[in-house]
Amino acid sequence: xxxxxxxxxxxxxxxxxxxxxxxxxxxxxxxxxxxxxxxxx
Amino acid sequence: xxxxxxxxxxxxxxxxxxxxxxxxxxxxxxxxxxxxxxxxxxxxxxxxxxxxxxxxxxxxxxxxxxxxxxxxxxxxxxxxxxxxxxxxxxxxxxxxxxxxxxxxxxxxxxxxxxxxxxxxxxxxxxxxxxxxxxxxxxxxxxxxxxxxxxxxxxxxxxxxxxxxxxxxxxxxxxxxxxxxxxxxxxxxxxxxxxxxxxxxxxxxxxxxxxxxxxxxxxxxxxxxxxxxxxxxxxxxxxxxxxxxxxxxxxxxxxxxxxxxxxxxxxxxxxxxxxxxxxxxxxxxxxxxxxxxxxxxxxxxxxxxxxxxxxxxxxxxxxxxxxxxxxxxxxxxxxx
Amino acid sequence: xxxxxxxxxxxxxxxxxxxxxxxxxxxxxxxxxxxxxxxxxxxxxxxxxxxxxxxxxxxxxxxxxxxxxxxxxxxxxxxxxxxxxxxxxxxxxxxxxxxxxxxxxxxxxxxxxxxxxxxxxxxxxxxxxxxxxxxxxxxxxxxxxxxxxxxxxxxxxxxxxxxxxxxxxxxxxxxxxxxxxxxxxxxxxxxxxxxxxxxx
Numbered sequence: 190x191x192x193x194x195x196x197x198x199x200x201x202x203x204x205x206x207x208x209x210x211x212x213x214x215x216x217x218x219x220x221x222x223x224x225x226x227x228x229x230x
Numbered sequence: 231x232x233x234x235x236x237x238x239x240x241x242x243x244x245x246x247x248x249x250x251x252x253x254x255x256x257x258x259x260x261x262x263x264x265x266x267x268x269x270x271x272x273x274x275x276x277x278x279x280x281x282x283x284x285x286x287x288x289x290x291x292x293x294x295x296x297x298x299x300x301x302x303x304x305x306x307x308x309x310x311x312x313x314x315x316x317x318x319x320x321x322x323x324x325x326x327x328x329x330x331x332x333x334x335x336x337x338x339x340x341x342x343x344x345x346x347x348x349x350x351x352x353x354x355x356x357x358x359x360x361x362x363x364x365x366x367x368x369x370x371x372x373x374x375x376x377x378x379x380x381x382x383x384x385x386x387x388x389x390x391x392x393x394x395x396x397x398x399x400x401x402x403x404x405x406x407x408x409x410x411x412x413x414x415x416x417x418x419x420x421x422x423x424x425x426x427x428x429x430x431x432x433x434x435x436x437x438x439x440x441x442x443x444x445x446x447x448x449x450x451x452x453x454x455x456x457x458x459x460x461x462x463x464x465x466x467x468x469x470x471x472x473x474x475x476x477x478x479x480x481x482x483x484x485x486x487x488x489x490x491x492x493x494x495x496x497x498x499x500x501x502x503x504x505x506x507x508x509x510x511x512x513x514x515x516x517x518x519x520x521x522x523x524x525x526x527x528x529x530x531x532x533x534x535x536x537x538x539x540x541x542x543x544x545x546x547x548x549x550x551x552x553x554x555x556x557x558x559x560x561x562x563x564x565x
Numbered sequence: 566x567x568x569x570x571x572x573x574x575x576x577x578x579x580x581x582x583x584x585x586x587x588x589x590x591x592x593x594x595x596x597x598x599x600x601x602x603x604x605x606x607x608x609x610x611x612x613x614x615x616x617x618x619x620x621x622x623x624x625x626x627x628x629x630x631x632x633x634x635x636x637x638x639x640x641x642x643x644x645x646x647x648x649x650x651x652x653x654x655x656x657x658x659x660x661x662x663x664x665x666x667x668x669x670x671x672x673x674x675x676x677x678x679x680x681x682x683x684x685x686x687x688x689x690x691x692x693x694x695x696x697x698x699x700x701x702x703x704x705x706x707x708x709x710x711x712x713x714x715x716x717x718x719x720x721x722x723x724x725x726x727x728x729x730x731x732x733x734x735x736x737x738x739x740x741x742x743x744x745x746x747x748x749x750x751x752x753x754x755x756x757x758x759x760x761x762x763x764x765x
Binding site: 266267268269270271272273274275277284285286287288289290292294295296297298299300301302303304306307310311377378379381382386391392394395398399402403406482483488491492495 | 576582585597602603604605606607608610611612614615616618627630631633634635636650651652653654655656657659660661662663664665672677748750753754756
């Protein structure tokens with residue numbers, strides 16, 4: 190039972206960390222396509 | 231003398247004028263030749279015959295938009311709405327029908343010698359932790375994934391569009407983020423159990439003896455029997471496939487173009503549906519299908535008679551290592 | 566009943582992008598969202614052609630078919646609209662659309678892309694807002710159809726290459742043009758969108 194509960198906690202923690210990281214990657218288009226580094230063609 | 235110069239100048243002027251006039255002759259010839267505005271134009275059909283998409287130059291910085299037309303979008307739509315649903319329905323309903331039939335025909339497979347009351351440790355708590363991490367992630371991923379393909383047919387009519395959209399929105403977030411938990415758990419499982427899942431000669435014999443389903447025969451097995459090895463390698467392959475295709479879908483157009491995205495979604499859908507079907511079988515065996523199986527993952531300890539019957543070679547090794555808590559007289563070594 | 570369609574005469578389009586600008590202005594489309602775009606084939610080479618492309622408002626729209634939450638639909642006029650309240654931003658409509666019409670406010674991962682936005686044929690939106698209201702305008706853009714007007718992109722086209730309106734009317738205009746001038750590269754996208762050609 191302990192192993193199962195620990196697993197549930199772990200999967201939530203990993204999922205939350207993933208959410209935080211991915212949200213930083215997710216750019217609004219008005220920032221994504223105006224950056225100086227983006228290539229036009 | 232003067233008259234001669236005048237005449238000469240006039241003649242020279244006339245010659246120069248005639249020279250320049252003669253330069254217009256080619257143009258006169260051209261005016262009669264028809265201009266064809268379509269001379270080098272490629273039609274939409276001819277372009278699509280050369281390549282399944284038509285691409286060009288655009289002013290906007292978003293490169294995805296440079297695809298003018300990709301008619302294959304309709305094909306992908308048909309695949310998702312028709313083909314994938316058929317595959318899913320057949321695989322999952324077919325598996326459920328098979329399992330129901332198996333339960334009705336064979337019933338719950340009992341421990342032939344009955345419980346001995348003596349148990350032996352089969353899985354440590356870390357192993358169980360890794361399994362449940364992967365398993366719970368998988369179940370939730372499976373359900374939220376099935377919602378994308380089957381939700382609007384099965385669930386939307388029941389709860390209405392607003393509730394269904396709200397549910398689907400959260401289901402989608404959960405699916406995205408739990409994928410990391412699943413991959414993490416799967417990686418641990420592969421690292422932990424790879425060495426015990428290498429195929430060997432005993433596996434062929436296990437199949438020949440009916441894989442433990444035929445009571446009169448004995449199917450030899452070490453820590454993992456051949457059926458479990460199939461689940462391991464199936465989960466490894468399918469898990470890898472859904473993970474790679476899933477991350478391509480999660481980061482759209484970072485790596486592939488639109489055709490690549492369509493292929494990724496197709497692969498993700500087909501593999502995931504088959505994966506669900508396999509795991510349904512795995513869950514059945516581990517719960518309903520076989521007495522004494524669940525506790526291996528529940529508490530970690532299994533009954534010796536169960537181990538003798540289904541993992542005889544493994545039990546013999548464990549006894550030899552002195553791991554059995556209370557050795558019953560005549561606890562038989564390897565068969 | 567009118568069947569609304571777009572037709573871009575590729576032999577007249579001069580890539581001026583007035584249609585793009587008109588749409589952006591009329592619908593106050595945010596930066597990065599490209600409801601309409603002009604694509605140039607064979608740029609700089611003989612036979613260069615430009616085509617103005619937005620949502621074609623297809624017959625049997627594949628976007629409506631594939632949407633997992635059924636938020637996209639066709640009106641009686643054939644205009645394809647969607648509800649931003651129901652949209653979950655999954656991005657599937659973009660994979661299904663042959664014309665790249667769906668746009669999303671964020672570039673990132675599946676499901677966090679925000680609500681899909683696309684050309685509405687200047688017919689407002691497919692949500693529950695009152696047609697012509699300020700709420701509808703803020704979410705979806707102009708509703709010119711309600712006022713009996715046609716989409717602004719076609720109205721502002723500098724060469725009248727982009728035509729918008731009833732299928733029979735614009736097909737007739739294009740046909741007459743092709744016959745009069747003697748050539749035409751066809752109604753681009755019509756076969757895929759409407760499963761028909763303009764007979765010339």
